[in-house]
Amino acid sequence: MVFSNLVFLFCFLPAVILVYFLSPKVLKNIILLMASLFFYAWGEPIYIFLMLFSIHMNYFLGRLLGHSLNKKLILSMAISGNLLILFFFKYIDFLIRNVNHIFDTSYQLLELPLPIGISFFTFQAMSYVMDVYRKEVAPQKNLISLALYISFFPQLVAGPIVRYHSINDQLQSRSVTLEKFSNGVRRFIIGLAKKVLLANAFGEVADGVFATPTDELSLVTTWLGITAYTLQIYFDFSGYSDMAIGLGKMFGFDFLENFNYPYIARSATEFWKRWHISLGSWFRDYLYIPLGGNRGGRVKTIRNLLIVWSITGFWHGASWTFMAWGFYYGVLITLERIGFSKVLDRLWRPVQHIYLLLIVMIGWVFFRADDFSYSLSYIQRMFGWEIHGFLDSQSYIYLNDYWYIFLFGALFSLPVLPYLKTKTASVMEAKPLQYAIPFMSTAFYMVLMIGATLQLVNSTYNPFIYFRF
Numbered sequence: 001m002v003f004s005n006l007v008f009l010f011c012f013l014p015a016v017i018l019v020y021f022l023s024p025k026v027l028k029n030i031i032l033l034m035a036s037l038f039f040y041a042w043g044e045p046i047y048i049f050l051m052l053f054s055i056h057m058n059y060f061l062g063r064l065l066g067h068s069l070n071k072k073l074i075l076s077m078a079i080s081g082n083l084l085i086l087f088f089f090k091y092i093d094f095l096i097r098n099v100n101h102i103f104d105t106s107y108q109l110l111e112l113p114l115p116i117g118i119s120f121f122t123f124q125a126m127s128y129v130m131d132v133y134r135k136e137v138a139p140q141k142n143l144i145s146l147a148l149y150i151s152f153f154p155q156l157v158a159g160p161i162v163r164y165h166s167i168n169d170q171l172q173s174r175s176v177t178l179e180k181f182s183n184g185v186r187r188f189i190i191g192l193a194k195k196v197l198l199a200n201a202f203g204e205v206a207d208g209v210f211a212t213p214t215d216e217l218s219l220v221t222t223w224l225g226i227t228a229y230t231l232q233i234y235f236d237f238s239g240y241s242d243m244a245i246g247l248g249k250m251f252g253f254d255f256l257e258n259f260n261y262p263y264i265a266r267s268a269t270e271f272w273k274r275w276h277i278s279l280g281s282w283f284r285d286y287l288y289i290p291l292g293g294n295r296g297g298r299v300k301t302i303r304n305l306l307i308v309w310s311i312t313g314f315w316h317g318a319s320w321t322f323m324a325w326g327f328y329y330g331v332l333i334t335l336e337r338i339g340f341s342k343v344l345d346r347l348w349r350p351v352q353h354i355y356l357l358l359i360v361m362i363g364w365v366f367f368r369a370d371d372f373s374y375s376l377s378y379i380q381r382m383f384g385w386e387i388h389g390f391l392d393s394q395s396y397i398y399l400n401d402y403w404y405i406f407l408f409g410a411l412f413s414l415p416v417l418p419y420l421k422t423k424t425a426s427v428m429e430a431k432p433l434q435y436a437i438p439f440m441s442t443a444f445y446m447v448l449m450i451g452a453t454l455q456l457v458n459s460t461y462n463p464f465i466y467f468r469f
Helices: 006-022 025-041 045-065 071-103 118-133 143-151 164-172 178-210 219-250 268-274 277-291 298-316 320-345 349-368 372-382 393-412 416-423 431-458
Strands: none
Touching (some): 006 025, 006 431, 025 045, 025 143, 045 071, 045 118, 045 143, 071 118, 118 143, 118 164, 118 277, 143 164, 178 219, 178 393, 178 431, 219 349, 219 372, 268 349, 277 298, 320 349, 349 372
């Protein structure tokens, strides 16, 4: 089950909200836990046992960390257990394929369905045991509370990666006001509109272009394809984060922001402070700093950056293209760290933005394509090498049918709404508008919700790109 699904929107979510708010306080976490386990079991029921195993393993090892004298051994067991789960289900076939290729063997692939959200809930579980080891939090004695933390459905399948210490207190006690609930509803609708009205439309263009052999692509088509994917993955991913944050607020939880208009960045370093913030901070605190961070001199800093970014790429999927994508950012951020940032700072600001968008779009080619040969061939054609003409019928159709989607996508990938809100704040305080704004705001969100619902009803195209994660 995913958020942009009519069953979720009009059956599951209303039922959970109704039961949750009618239940006494002592049962609220149990209600959310049962709902989360049902949510997870909807698509692949057998994997509910994997989720339960992860919960119990981390619960008991976390308790041991609070009493054991050999805490490093217990921590090693916890990290190893979580990584083994992740490796077996996500990377075992990747390993088998590479062994077969290198040693000319013919081991059978397991072809296991990838448990949805396994990368997210595994990292959340590891953050819990590492926080306990560092004595940032006490071991959770309540199994229900820890189970809810690991399996809570709003952020289970697509993040953000919620750190245990950030919501530990909320697991024990939280309140929901009418204002907080309504803010959550509005945030959810914004995320749903991003996903359904924008990301899905861009996905249709990107899928069409990337399904075309590169020797049949014109120059304009290549740029339309990668621009569409650049906007698709932003609105899809940030849309899911918005929906997760909104859902959390409806039940009294406050999740940290996960996106901050990354495409307005002017360097790769700044981009990753704005994109998937929860993942970047996770790797910084639990891998980069333990490796030594930037404390061991330039050579060790470069080594640490390349290790962390290669692993970041591999976290996204079992493919060498993902690792190359991560290593690519490791190199870029390293170059900026050792001096290129000073060169960037002296450039005209629009040139800095063009630099960022160019390197990001090149990186997205590796992220989107299925193999290196297609990625490299696609990038060559982006820059005019052996292109199939400048403009062809495919690009003409996309421009004619989707021009307004590209316009809205480019516009709303920028902080336009916060800017307008700031500029018009004083005007909106005028008495006539004070009475009109609530009605206008309600109408706006109703239009977005109706538009997204109609799109879901009338279209069968509703991809879930996090199946690979």
